[in-house]
Amino acid sequence: MAKYSIAPQRGFFPQPTYLIGTYKENGDPNFTLITWVTFCSSKPPMFVFASSGKKLTRELVEKNKMFSANLVTTEMTLLADHFGMNSGYSTNKVVDIGAAYSMGNVLKVPVLDLSPWAYECELVDVIPQGNGSLYVGEVKNIQVDEKIKDVSYGNLDLTTIDPLIYAPGNYYKISERLEKVGVSKQSE
Template identity: 45%
Template sequence: MKKSLPLIRHFSPLTLFLYGTYKEDGTPNFGLFSWLNYCFDKETGVIACIGGEKLTKERICANKVFSANLVTEELLPLADYFGNISGYKKDKMCVPVETEKGQVLDVPILTKSPWAYELEVERSIELNGSEVFICKVRNVLSDESIYDEPQDVEKWMNIIRPIQSVRQSYFKWNGTTAGSFGEPMKKILNNLNESEK
């Protein structure tokens, strides 16, 4: 028998993406987001929702393009850092991170993300407290390790090892915990503190 619960106790595993934009000065900026899904309007597209006021949202509204880089177990400390440090903080991007330019759009791509979308906003819908972006997928970038077909999906997933989030916690592909929000980034912060000494 099922029981009704208040929404605050929701259980909805979400895949994480780092959205990449360029600041006005041309430096890359990444923010961590999970409200991403797919739609179809003559072709497969992406729906992304961003709540609150964030630099990433501001830059998407200004340029109408961004990248969505899949977060993996390897990328989690960096992703957690990008998700917890405000894009408005001047030295947010003063961390060791490899980026490259998109191959179709002028968007930053995380080199270590095995799967990334180059997205162009077709239209947006402002809501009370968030904004929904309906996007055309202009390019999909994949590491060669997962591009070589035919591989079955199980092999792909075990190579990629995407991270999921549920209720302020991260989970590895095998279902084990990878820490609460704010924990994995301590590795990045410790490295930054060591380099300042």
């Protein structure tokens, strides 16, 4: 394959979408759309998100030392976009769009009713880099939609959960499952 070089930039890659939930000092909830997300440890499970620039979410996560991470589905696209296009500094985003939420089961973090898979995380580290930081949270609880029965490894059907996928400038949907992980070993 012939290739050419482009200037260093954030680049293009598919990313999951999560709404990071925090409480403001006055008790109002705030959610923000974050797509720079991964895990960095399985024992204990550690959820990591990256955030750059001035954001209320960064301030509140650092102050409260906890956050929720609510998986976004395609039916939540407008909600998620709203939380990504507006800042909690200037408005109450939750009231503006009328999003239903409740308190976490284990931590004092807001959890969105519409999200079928929500992590409750305790902040364990903040790693500054460039104009942003990595926020490392230990997963203390996961709230799962009752309709999702089998949560064992490899048995979650993503096409049923229908997560919203982001790649710079656009939102996407997952269309089909291709193969089980390990398919290359089975044919050896």
